[in-house]
Amino acid sequence: MIVSECVVKKRTKLKRRFWIRPSLRNRNKYRGSDLIKELILDDADNINLEYRSDVGFTNFFRMTSSDFEDLLNMIGPKITKNDTKFRQAIPASERQAVTLRFLATGDSYHSLMYTFKISKQVISRTVPDVCEALIHSLRDYVKMPQNERDWEIIAREFQDKWNFPHCVGAMDGKHITLQAPLNSGSDFF
Incomplete structure (x- = not known):
């Protein structure tokens, strides 16, 4: 019951x-x-x-x-x-x-x-x-790389112009939170 x-x-x-x-x-x-x-x-x-x-x-x-x-x-x-x-x-x-x-x-x-x-x-x-x-x-206004070679060209331009290796893009005006790797010292802020 x-x-x-x-x-x-x-x-x-x-x-x-x-x-x-x-x-x-x-x-x-x-x-x-x-x-x-x-x-x-x-x-x-x-x-x-x-x-x-x-x-x-x-x-x-x-x-x-x-x-x-x-x-x-x-x-x-x-x-x-x-x-x-x-x-x-x-x-x-x-x-x-x-x-x-x-x-x-x-x-x-x-x-x-x-x-x-x-x-x-x-x-x-x-x-x-x-x-x-x-x-x-x-999609007609923003061109995205179509193949691996296009991405490599962009990475090379970042390396040559800004001394920033392995980078394929950048964002402006956006603050994002990053977790620094352990024992990285002052490399990450």
């Missing part, structure tokens, strides 16, 4: 506490598209100042607002989702913005969730989708 009660209690499904996290429920008050518009407007107000007018937007997304729009025109149709009866789809501009912020800063999905008011589960599906669209759309 006691055992059967325990089994019955285990089988009862726990009621979901909430469908959308309460802090994300007010997404319509302050959406990512509002953030994009505010950054563009802030930069427009600074046109007559001595420094570049696109500073805020460029600092946040690591590209100018015009480049952002050009990129959105290229990938927008590939990343646009349809609205449902339950909720409105996240606009393509916000999907692109989340992905670019992730790529530019390496912020965690958790951090991006609070910045853009989009759940981390949705972000975890959005970033790969947008990256795939970027790869597909930009």
Whole structure:
């Protein structure tokens, strides 16, 4: 009798506490598209100042607002989702913005969730989708080595120009954490 009660209690499904996290429920008050518009407007107000007018937007997304729009025109149709009866789809501009912020800063999905008011589960599906669209759309603009000889030429150029052996690429503006090998002394910082 006691055992059967325990089994019955285990089988009862726990009621979901909430469908959308309460802090994300007010997404319509302050959406990512509002953030994009505010950054563009802030930069427009600074046109007559001595420094570049696109500073805020460029600092946040690591590209100018015009480049952002050009990129959105290229990938927008590939990343646009349809609205449902339950909720409105996240606009393509916000999907692109989340992905670019992730790529530019390496912020965690958790951090991006609070910045853009989009759940981390949705972000975890959005970033790969947008990256795939970027790869597909930009393949004509970014040339990758096609064979082993091309890679060797690049490595030789790094060696000749920078005295950096066995290097086939470099990233700019991205801080990454490295684990120094044991007993490597001051070779790695």
